[in-house]
Amino acid sequence: QVQLVESGGGLVQAGGSLRLSCAASGRAFGTYTMAWFRQAPGKERAFVAGITWTRGTSYSDSVKGRFTISRDNDKNTVSLQMNDLKPEDTAVYYCAGEIFGTGGRLWSTYPYRGQGTQVTVSS
Secondary structure, three states: OOOEEEEOOEEEEOOOOEEEEEEEOOOOHHHEEEEEEEEOOOOOOEEEEEEOOOOOEEEOOOOOOOEEEEEEOOOOEEEEEEOOOOHHHOEEEEEEEEEOOOOOOOHHHOOEEOOOEEEEEEO
16 A cells, blocks of 8 residues: 655745655555646646656646656655746645556546645735
């Protein structure tokens, strides 16, 4: 069983940056495809970025060019560097994982999920 714990959320002004991290317990982290999702108040949870176990990356159109996902298999972590933040990026951000996943964009695809971390961007 894998447990995921997010950190790094907070309050930042528009145009600023934050770096989210997700620490995974358990073994064989290198076999997991990892993703970040977010859920804003009153909206459905949405895919933000993903990195496969083969290190392929993908991004939603709304964050492409501003966010970067990366992973460190030695430290069992996946990170999301968020630059040029906008008020519409305000949401709870969730980390999720799937063994040998293909990098899908559906929350339901990922059996392992964190509890979330709040990101608030003020204008």
